[in-house]
Amino acid sequence: MSTLHTVNKSAFERNSLESCLSVCKANASVLLIEDAVVSALQNTTISEQISAAANTGVKFFALSEDLRARGLSDRRVMDEVTLVDYAGFVKLTTENDRVQNWL
């Protein structure tokens, strides 16, 4: 049993990623979409939170279309974060048992 969490707002602006991570289980997946893709960048004030959660077994994903829109190439994204496209987004929702959309 596992949960897909989606976050759509920048962790620099809102508390939704932090709240999400505070209830994430080790087998959970977190998908960053819309403005939240900026939270996937390397060497930011957020990166450490993502690394720490990844070390406990949480899997991180970011929507490549939203990264590309904002001029943020794969090179800048943390190693812990896997890029997926919309087809991959759909696949994640089916591979997990439920979806929690942090709004």
Place this chain on the structure above:
Amino acid sequence: MSTLHTVNKSAFERNSLESCLSVCKANASVLLIEDAVVSALQNTTISEQISAAANTGVKFFALSEDLRARGLSDRRVMDEVTLVDYAGFVKLTTENDRVQNWL
């Protein structure tokens, strides 16, 4: 010359109060309205930021109508925060030289 800053979102949820305080001058006024009134409560994880800014001379206000709506009585509000009603809100905009609305 002085500036009135308004903040309308909870500091527990968004970064707008933090950004506001980072550019506030000693003679500035900060008015908390809408959901931001929750940032005026005593003994929270925010209170210290407000105390620190108040100690540098920043004046804090909160809209009493918005506090009352949310069941938050004056007793719970930090000593550093002065309550104003809508008439007081209008007065603050005229007593300062400009208004910066942090959205």
Place this chain on the structure above:
Amino acid sequence: MKFTIQINTGPYTHQASDTAYQFTRAALEAGHEIYRIFFYHDGVNNGTSYSVPPQDDRNLQQLWSDLAEQHSLDMIVCVAAAQRRGIMDEGESAKHGKGSPNIAPGFQISGLGQLIEGGVQSDRLLVFGD
């Protein structure tokens, strides 16, 4: 799999309607079923037929209406939210003494029960909003 999609924001101001649209297309392309799309809160504004966006921009209402036609989608606009925000079908418009209906093709007005029922009948429910 069967999906129900809830959309909380209107078109253009926030990306949520765009994201929901792209997700819905991708789900259909992958062979899944979209059981229902429920437009709630400001999301009801996606269903206005009066929208005229700039020529060089996307027309979200049109995109939704076209997708609904191609895939026989069940697109519901929450009645209470629609009344608050001024989205009317023929019946609502007559009942409230307003002018021409402004609901776009493919959108139907119905109640919140449709959202719950979507949750009951679908394998996954996703919410897009601000």
Place this chain on the structure above:
Amino acid sequence: MKFTIQINTGPYTHQASDTAYQFTRAALEAGHEIYRIFFYHDGVNNGTSYSVPPQDDRNLQQLWSDLAEQHSLDMIVCVAAAQRRGIMDEGESAKHGKGSPNIAPGFQISGLGQLIEGGVQSDRLLVFGD
């Protein structure tokens, strides 16, 4: 003093339109002049005449229309934002081949220049939004 008020959100979902309304009333009561109210982004949705909120709730469009009439307020709806979101006066509706106009009394459609001009002519500009 002269004020220009900008409103970025529609009615009901966010408090901004309520706050702007209460502020405007308080400013008028204190003897100030409201030079202009500019409805921008989703704020244009405040100007729909089709809104029918629940009987036990406030009717924001009506409150604005009444205030405009009592105080001869200049209430502008941004034309580009209104076109995207489906708010039409008679001229817009005819031009784009839509049905009856759905703009409420007291609201006028005009351009972004009115916002800048409001900033130039007023002593204070306030923005209410989400």
Place this chain on the structure above:
Amino acid sequence: MSDTKTFVYINRKAPYGSIYALESLEVVLIGAAFEQDVKLVFMDDGVFQLTNNQDPESIGMKNFSKTYAALGDYDVNQIYIDQQSLEQRGLSLDDLQALVYEDEDDDWAEKSSIHLVNREELSEIIESADVLLNF
């Protein structure tokens, strides 16, 4: 597949600043007719939805907070409040409405619907959901 599912409502926003708190309550009440298993979570600024003595009249809005007290009559009696969110905001359970229900399996004894939970327990509640609704 059984037609009974677990619906978990996550409430994270203060009331009156946006319509979400009111609408969440609407969905819960409408949803009660579907006889699903319903759990309500109040976390982050959502804990302010349950404060005592709300009075939004002077901002022109309706006080819907009395309606929470009726939830027990609709068999909505699994209400989870995040302790950490309360503490961060200087609040305690005493600041919130006492929500109760009558337990039909226990001679209609009046019991509290409210459970104070930590983040670990919140994880479990989310994992127990078939459907998650966010407000």
Place this chain on the structure above:
Amino acid sequence: MSDTKTFVYINRKAPYGSIYALESLEVVLIGAAFEQDVKLVFMDDGVFQLTNNQDPESIGMKNFSKTYAALGDYDVNQIYIDQQSLEQRGLSLDDLQALVYEDEDDDWAEKSSIHLVNREELSEIIESADVLLNF
């Protein structure tokens, strides 16, 4: 009262997630006709508005980022970028568009419109405003 005022635009949100970045640019361009003193501030997630290589085609949106390069032609050449916001996001000026203008008082020499500022300097810019527009 002179009819020339200082308009300061505060841009704090990432592009495409909301319409504010696009609309801010619209107001600035329309406002140019009014010949006011115009300053643009990019802080918090607003710094992402100026990233190179934006490509929103696959999310169905228009790439408006090329328009920033035209600001110099409209005499909008006071662009302030908050250094702390860049650093917090692992960005540097190299990641952003280089915006320039031709200085008519200096034989039309091409100069940078961009000024990297700290929060102290941002305070001064806000204090210099007659009108503040927030996006």
